Amino acid sequence: MMERLKRYFRPEQLRELSLVFLIALIFLFFGTQIEGYFSPRIFNRVTSDVAIIAVVAIGETLVLLTRNFDLSVGSIVGLTAFAVGKLLTFHPDMLPIVALLSAIGLGAALGLLNGLLVSFGRVPSIIVTLGTMAIYRSTLVAYPAGTKNVVTNDLPQWILDLGRVQLFSIGEFNIRPVVAGALVMFVIFQLVTSYLRFGRRLYAIGSNPEAARIGGLPSERIVLSAFILCGAMAGLGGFMFLVRYGDLTPAAAQGMELQVIAAAVVGGVSTNGGSGTMIGALLGALMINLLQQSLLRWLVISDFWVDALLGMLILVAVTIDAVIINRLRNIWSQRGLETSPVDEKKMIEEESPDA
Amino acid sequence: MRRLEWLKSWEGLLLAILIVIVVLNTFTTPHYLQAQNQINLFQLNIEKIIVALIMTFIIINAEIDLSVGSVMGLAGCVMAFLFERGVPFEMCLLAGLLTGVLAGAINGFMVAHVGLTSLIVTLAGQIGYRGLAHVLLENRSVGNFPDWFDRLGQQPLVGPFPVALITFFVLLIIALIILQWSGAGRYVFVIGYNREVARYSGVNVRRVKMTLFVMSGVISAFAGLLLAARLGSMRGDTALGTELEVITMVVLGGVSIFGGTGSLFGVLLSILIILNLRNGMGLLNITGEIQTGVIGILLILSVLLPNIGRGVREAWSRRRRVQRIRVEE
Numbered sequence: 001m002m003e004r005l006k007r008y009f010r011p012e013q014l015r016e017l018s019l020v021f022l023i024a025l026i027f028l029f030f031g032t033q034i035e036g037y038f039s040p041r042i043f044n045r046v047t048s049d050v051a052i053i054a055v056v057a058i059g060e061t062l063v064l065l066t067r068n069f070d071l072s073v074g075s076i077v078g079l080t081a082f083a084v085g086k087l088l089t090f091h092p093d094m095l096p097i098v099a100l101l102s103a104i105g106l107g108a109a110l111g112l113l114n115g116l117l118v119s120f121g122r123v124p125s126i127i128v129t130l131g132t133m134a135i136y137r138s139t140l141v142a143y144p145a146g147t148k149n150v151v152t153n154d155l156p157q158w159i160l161d162l163g164r165v166q167l168f169s170i171g172e173f174n175i176r177p178v179v180a181g182a183l184v185m186f187v188i189f190q191l192v193t194s195y196l197r198f199g200r201r202l203y204a205i206g207s208n209p210e211a212a213r214i215g216g217l218p219s220e221r222i223v224l225s226a227f228i229l230c231g232a233m234a235g236l237g238g239f240m241f242l243v244r245y246g247d248l249t250p251a252a253a254q255g256m257e258l259q260v261i262a263a264a265v266v267g268g269v270s271t272n273g274g275s276g277t278m279i280g281a282l283l284g285a286l287m288i289n290l291l292q293q294s295l296l297r298w299l300v301i302s303d304f305w306v307d308a309l310l311g312m313l314i315l316v317a318v319t320i321d322a323v324i325i326n327r328l329r330n331i332w333s334q335r336g337l338e339t340s341p342v343d344e345k346k347m348i349e350e351e352s353p354d355a
Numbered sequence: 356m357r358r359l360e361w362l363k364s365w366e367g368l369l370l371a372i373l374i375v376i377v378v379l380n381t382f383t384t385p386h387y388l389q390a391q392n393q394i395n396l397f398q399l400n401i402e403k404i405i406v407a408l409i410m411t412f413i414i415i416n417a418e419i420d421l422s423v424g425s426v427m428g429l430a431g432c433v434m435a436f437l438f439e440r441g442v443p444f445e446m447c448l449l450a451g452l453l454t455g456v457l458a459g460a461i462n463g464f465m466v467a468h469v470g471l472t473s474l475i476v477t478l479a480g481q482i483g484y485r486g487l488a489h490v491l492l493e494n495r496s497v498g499n500f501p502d503w504f505d506r507l508g509q510q511p512l513v514g515p516f517p518v519a520l521i522t523f524f525v526l527l528i529i530a531l532i533i534l535q536w537s538g539a540g541r542y543v544f545v546i547g548y549n550r551e552v553a554r555y556s557g558v559n560v561r562r563v564k565m566t567l568f569v570m571s572g573v574i575s576a577f578a579g580l581l582l583a584a585r586l587g588s589m590r591g592d593t594a595l596g597t598e599l600e601v602i603t604m605v606v607l608g609g610v611s612i613f614g615g616t617g618s619l620f621g622v623l624l625s626i627l628i629i630l631n632l633r634n635g636m637g638l639l640n641i642t643g644e645i646q647t648g649v650i651g652i653l654l655i656l657s658v659l660l661p662n663i664g665r666g667v668r669e670a671w672s673r674r675r676r677v678q679r680i681r682v683e684e
Binding site: 128271315 | 419465469470471472474475476478479480481482483484485486487489490493591599602603606612613642644645647648649650651652654655658659662663
């Protein structure tokens with residue numbers, strides 16, 4: 001019984017399952033507290049916001065998997081949103097796809113700088129991204145002298161529509177393009193991290209950088225690509241941010257990096273690298289945002305509690321990870337010691353088909 | 356010749372940079388070298404440099420504390436919150452300091468006893484403590500503290516020196532004695548250099564780490580109260596982003612981010628560099644946000660340059676070794 005359970009079930013899944021359960025609990029609880037909580041309007045709000053955080057969190061997860069940090073994503077989101085907003089203000093007849101690609105391109109370029117410094121400059125990622133967080137933000141403040149803000153009225157109509165139209169709807173609940181985009185990204189990166197060689201190498205580097213290097217993995221290049229992808233996703237997040245809000249100040253998306261890291265960590269992505277899934281990051285983003293949006297509408301306590309709760313949530317999540325999940329993992333890994341000789345033979349055959 | 360050897364070290368480089376900045380500043384702004392400007396230069400960043408002292412200990416110990424800015428804000432907000440509700444002012448100050456003890460103890464417990472990495476613990480602290488500060492003051496600004504408190508923060512106490520500056524120098528001397536000349540200081544270095552070796556040698560690693568984080572909390576809280584005195588009021592977002600500059604000061608001062616090496620002398624030099632740089636930029640009317648960007652560049656360069664230097668040196672010695680082998684052959 002126990003053996004079968006172990007085979008079909010992993011500790012990580014237990015964690016994801018408990019997150020789903022918690023999200024359902026939050027959802028039901030606030031449903032009884034807030035009037036019209038299950039209405040399409042709130043559904044649209046929450047899904048649009050989750051979409052932005054989730055997209056950036058997916059990129060951040062790639063970096064976290066390699067045992068690195070990217071604290072500059074908030075600034076990248078702000079900078080790309082602002083730059084593309086300005087670009088569209090001055091060239092309103094620009095093709096939508098060009099605007100989207102330039103956002104992703106700018107994000108990737110900023111990620112490239114981070115990645116180069118980390119992988120080839122051998123500067124710890126925490127130092128690099130703490131620095132670039134300030135640098136990117138101050139570029140944003142310094143650049144458009146005089147006309148500080150991006151205003152909705154200056155933007156072309158299509159970008160405003162993009163945030164409001166429905167792609168398709170299930171009953172009364174609309175799926176907006178932003179949400180659909182985030183879901184597509186999630187599916188792509190879930191597949192990349194589970195099946196592609198690049199994805200598996202991210203885990204290998206994160207769980208033991210030294211072994212990965214000795215094993216001949218091109219660690220520098222892989223870490224660099226993780227940072228570029230993270231930047232590109234933050235760029236996409238910036239584009240979505242612009243679509244969602246329209247009006248921007250130089251402080252746009254300030255502090256988003258903390259939310260994003262919180263989402264990943266609550267979703268079970270380890271900051272020690274090498275473990276975590278995209279679905280976890282997505283669930284983490286959903287949970288944090290649902291909590292935020294709900295507290296905003298709940299009249300019993302003020303919404304200033306959001307950040308305090310967020311900090312506590314991260315601590316609880318990492319403590320559970322350290323205390324419970326690790327213990328479970330040990331129980332699970334003991335299976336390897338008890339395998340029967342037949343199994344072992346089979347395993348060897350499977351590993352080397354040409355032998 | 357032997358004596359000049361240290362000029363080639365990191366501290367020597369810092370000293371050279373400092374001299375260049377001071378000379379540049381003297382030429383660009385005439386009143387730069389006046390005593391009042393020099394005191395102002397310290398006074399405007401006094402809280403950060405006080406926190407940088409304890410951060411030096413933490414980073415040498417191979418940990419990091421990202422929550423210092425939030426603890427500063429929270430301590431000030433607790434003090435202001437209680438003051439607003441008519442609690443005697445001395446009690447408010449005490450409560451502010453106790454907040455720091457508590458915040459530091461939570462960080463320390465999670466790192467030393469639960470065994471989590473300090474990066475994620477103090478990141479959670481950064482969000483959480485800042486959140487609590489916002490809960491207490493919401494979006495109000497609380498001021499009108501007693502006159503003596505404001506005066507303490509804004510006016511000189513002995514001669515031209517304000518109380519915060521005197522405190523800084525006293526703390527600097529204490530820190531110097533503890534870190535460079537005492538047994539406790541040796542423990543801080545040893546644990547940072549190799550935690551396992553320290554543990555097997557009978558060093559109480561948990562207690563040292565716990566003490567450091569509690570001290571970090573108390574000193575940050577103290578700095579937060581000094582900031583409240585200097586500004587005359589508190590808001591939920593006071594001292595936001597302080598950790599960037601504090602960590603820059605320490606890392607630029609030659610303390611390895613991986614722990615185990617560094618000196619307070621280097622940190623002092625880097626503090627002087629950053630203060631003078633900021634002062635110079637301020638006198639040239641460069642805005643605060645851009646100054647922060649420059650500090651960010653400095654932070655990255657302070658780790659990147661030694662790495663490049665090491666790379667070049669290794670390449671050199673490899674070449675020399677190859678040449679020697681060829682000659683022997």
